[in-house]
Amino acid sequence: MKKIKVNLTVNGKEFTLEVGPKERLLDTLRERLKLTGVKEGCGIGECGACTVILNGEAVNSCLVLTGQLDGSEVITVEGLEVEGRLDPLQQAFIDHHAVQCGFCTPGMLMSARALLDKNPHPNREEIKRAIEGNLCRCTGYQQIIEAIESVAGKGEEEGADYFEWDPD
Amino acid sequence: MSFNKVNKSVKRIDAYEKVTGRAKYGADLKFAGMLYGKVLRTKYPHARILKIDIKKALEYPGVEAVLTARDVPNNQFGVIIRNQQVLAGKETFYIGDGVAVVAARTEEAAERALELIEVKYQELPGIYDPEEAMKEDADRVHKELPGNQVIHHPLRKGDIEEGFARADVILEREYTTQFVEHSYLEPEVVIAVPHEQNSLVTIYGSVQNPYATQNAVASVLQVELSRVRVIQNHLGGSFGGKDEVISSMAARAALLALKTNRPVKMVNSRDESILESYKRHPYRMKYKVGATREGKLVAMEIKAVADSGAYACQTPFVTWRSVVQATGPYEVPHVKTDTYGYYTNNIYTGAMRGYGSPQVIFAQESLMDELATELGMDPLELRLQNIYHNNSITASGQRLDNHKVSLKEVILKAVEASNYREKYAEYNKSQSGDKKRGIGMAISFRGCSLGAEAVDAAAAIIHIQKDGSLDLYSGLAENGQGLKTIFAQIAAEELGIDLDRINFMEVDTSIIPDSGSTVASRSTLIGGNAVRNAARKVKAIIAEFIEEEYGDEFGFKAKDLIFKDNRIYVAEGKDVGDIKEIISFKEMAGKAYNAGVLLSAYGWYKAPEISWDEETGQGNPYFTYVYGCQIAEVEVDTGTGEIEVLKMTAAHDVGRAINPANVKGQIYGGVMMGLGYAIMEELETEEGYIRNTNFDGYLIPTVRDMPEIIPVIVENPDPVGPYGAKSIGEPTLELGSAAIANAVFQATGRRIRSLPLNLERVLIGHSLSKGGNR
Amino acid sequence: MLEYELLTTGRLSQALEYLDKLEGVKLLAGGTDILVDIKKKSGRLPEFDYLLDISNIDALKFIRQKNDFIELGPLVTHTMIINNRLIKDNFPVIVEAAKTIGSNQIRNRGTIGGNICNASPAADLLPPLLAYRAEVVLESRDSKRVLPLSEFIKGPYRTDLKTNEILTAIQVPNLKVNYFKDNFKDKDRFKENNDIKDNKETNNKPSNSTNIKDDNFKDNFSNNFNDNFDDHFKDYKLNNHLNLKYFSSFQKIGRRRAVTIARLSLALVVGIDAEKIIQDVRVVPGAATPYPRSFITVEEALKGRAVEKIDPEALGRLAAEEMVSITGERWSTPYKKPAIATLVKRGLMIVEKEVAADEED
Incomplete structure (x- = not known):
């Protein structure tokens, strides 16, 4: 079967991969790059456990073929921690009891991170829309929202204006 | 009493691993030389297996082993009644039954091999409704058994005839509930490693109950318990669901591992998980209640029938908890209940958070509101007139005297926190527009721990x-x-x-x-x-x-x-x-x-001694109880059938909250699971086939379905519990469906007696399905 | 087991070349439908040997204003639609529908072209696009054609896309332009605007320039259409009825409040004149019929009526009847009948309200 050559940056590291036509980004991350923080919960984009940030946007890595991604940049939960320092969202999830079984947590964090990168001060509705595609069966979402809000309320940086889509 | 470490919202000790992606779940584990196992499942819910030809599959490159029922030393397991097959031999009993297993060097090869296994089936008629199963002349699901009844729990207290004779008002109602999927986010995983550190086989994976799995695997392999070692991993949710299905999976993986002498990993896809794993029991419940004009309960007669599906699994115990909780936390002098489980060719049913209580609470707490309407009483006052206090005698004859019976306190705290009285009065007035609001409540008492089920x-x-x-x-x-x-x-x-x-x-x-x-x-x-x-x-x-x-x-x-x-x-x-x-x-x-x-x-x-008489349903089934009250406020769109749950107030006596933030987490999660049970979740089955095998068809609540949730923690330390602590996990989800149904009734004047309260039931009064109306 | 080769390209010409040369090619854009179908081994998925990934063809990602229409590239994601002022100002129903699609992750990846070409009966963007009388541009290596979306959708999960074609643009006509187009059936004038070459100077103007310009339009109109007036139209001109004001609404019923397939939806667009007479109306439900289409009976019943004189309740019932006349009695009809009546009733009530509010301003 013909392989496709793909240059991919994952958590700041560059990789050149030869992938098959069926290989999903999820498989590449988990199986090749051993980034098992990315979880598979449904395989059809309904649960959000496999959420990663692809070129700045939260996506379900089960619904992307790696062969489509030449030149792309991916961030997974493993990429949130910088030099041993937790991302404020990770710390907030610990502090606010936003974690129970933890299986949805990596995807949830990535959806929240993608939101805050574009809109550092979202309101509760915006937070809910950002994580509506991340199912959680344990927490009832309440403490997850509280955790994200605690980070969203912080910081002085101006909210990015992401209303306008700039085609360039 | 003051504490340094307990009764404090300390951070979870496993949170760091989980927020960094370091936590290893079953699917994240790898072993040298590991093979991948896959299961071939039956095509038909009920069929005779005439022939299985594995030759082509065995020849497929990368395939190391293909096993069928013939290769299973002891093909029957089960915690209570041993009649669940590891692999179907002569006959398949439900659509999730495995017929053969394959181990191969890659997942793809294993999947390909499944396609190459040739199975000849003779499709057989099946029984898909417990009402059919209980008929005298019904075919037997398991031919070696005398009938289709898994269990019958009778309970007799007082004189039911006399009780109803004293009643001014008698209501008879029928309620039904649906199959529900646990929907843990992590699908099942097992890895069996042969001959590791002197054990014959070591099992890793998403195991809820390591000893149950160990017992099942040892029994299937016919080896001593110490030869089977089970090591648990981070578990991506279970809610009662990763028990028998894991036992079966672990046994299959162990067989493959021993056959190939290599570690074998089996990971279910979501579709496989929903197709094979047991569900919450659907119940059909007939309730008859008698009360005086003043609203005092005098008699209750209940017949509840649970669909056990193809196997006994935990039906005897699940239905037993129903018996104890069926009359609710009310003093009723004359009680007669009969609770049954029946085999069918539906997907089998077992433990799920709540364990036989959510079904009967939906019925009995709906019934209390129906009775209040009949008597022209406020549902809250009707409840307060009849609830348990200290020294009350339960339906099973137990005097509640060894702990604080705090039901009244719990109810009143929930009433206060939800502003129930004002809201109830407000929503009773006529409302303009299509969107109508209502408020409703449900209360419960719940026996802590196993009770008379097993050694505790x-x-x-x-x-x-x-x-x-x-x-x-x-x-x-x-x-x-x-x-x-x-x-x-x-x-x-x-x-x-x-x-x-x-x-x-x-x-x-x-x-x-x-x-x-x-x-x-x-x-x-x-x-x-x-x-x-x-x-x-x-x-x-x-x-x-x-x-x-x-x-x-x-x-x-x-x-x-x-x-x-x-x-x-x-x-x-x-x-x-x-x-x-x-x-x-x-x-x-x-x-x-x-x-x-x-x-x-x-x-x-x-645990302290308990007692139970299986003939009369009398005794002290649990050594202590917890009490809960949930109040739901809803807005119903009477033009489309949509329900928005606006607010849930959940008051629970936990004895003592060892970790209050954790208790709240249990309440939030349980309330949302109860909400899903109430308005959207339903495993759709038709003649034993399952229609919705993934999260696109089986819907659980998203964050946008979340109401405002007000947790109210009530603490009355128990003399037995550590620092007075009791239970919280299950009580949180057993109340929501009735509270929501009662609120919907207040909003619309329409009583819905079947779960879930989906678009169709709310708008047109009954459910619809492709296979015809239900 | 499904075996295929994955073809990738960043150039439209190469993609068209592949389609021309190879047989059994399936297009892949955002992947939010097809990768699900592949995973589920869906029977709807035709057999294919090649999966042609067009998601990296930048020339198919644009939102731009042309003279009489706004043009969207097929690779525009639902998120782009939601965040785009041009669309929001001119075609709010498309934005409202896009917001209800799947989850944030799905909206970030799923595309308008994919939503159209998958042609699900419950496709969220089809009702609004049909209501706005959108047209699709279909290109093959050697040809290009423009088709009304209503003709492109052939049935449930079926379109008129030829095996060698790619949907290269979606054109949504400015409402007034569209009105005349519908009413006078003269397509000639629009051909010149159907030049789909990347027109840099008109590309995505800032939002304040996107409002419908009556003056321009009138000029254009008199230049090109003078000879085509019929009496009916002259009346309008005499009475200065050209200034239609548009009101719209989108509603969707799902089994939960997010990430849900439409159980039923409705796109409603109503244009009224200065006398508040309904001159232009589009009623397009989703998931009500095997594929979304205008409910003509309802539209006819509304045309020419004064807004304050309509009976939303009766029109709701009419819509229910029209639905049943198309679908017959199906298992879901007992629910959908009253529910669609509600949606139509409510949509019209929303319009009534907005018209009243507009008057006060």
């Missing part, structure tokens, strides 16, 4: 290293609910050390004694007492050692020592709180080690 005891090990750090083992398993943190808090409280010194070990059946299953909201209560017991044993050893070393010098006895802040003190002076440090915990550990003192202990806790 658990173990813990505390092992102090020579630097004073500590390993804590428990026979009960972290499912995501927070057990590790709660147990660590208890150990830390007793030994006066910080939580970061405690390393919580995953369950390993070769190290810690069988502690039963992590079920029945029993872990804090039973397991917590075991941890406390272990900690107190070690503490006594330490105190004795310190007395020996320093007692003469400082003039104290072992009993005078105070353990806190990672140090050991002795009281000094007259004022309370005046203390003098003797030694740090760390230094003590080093000295004790050098002195040859054993700083490890097993803790064991066995």
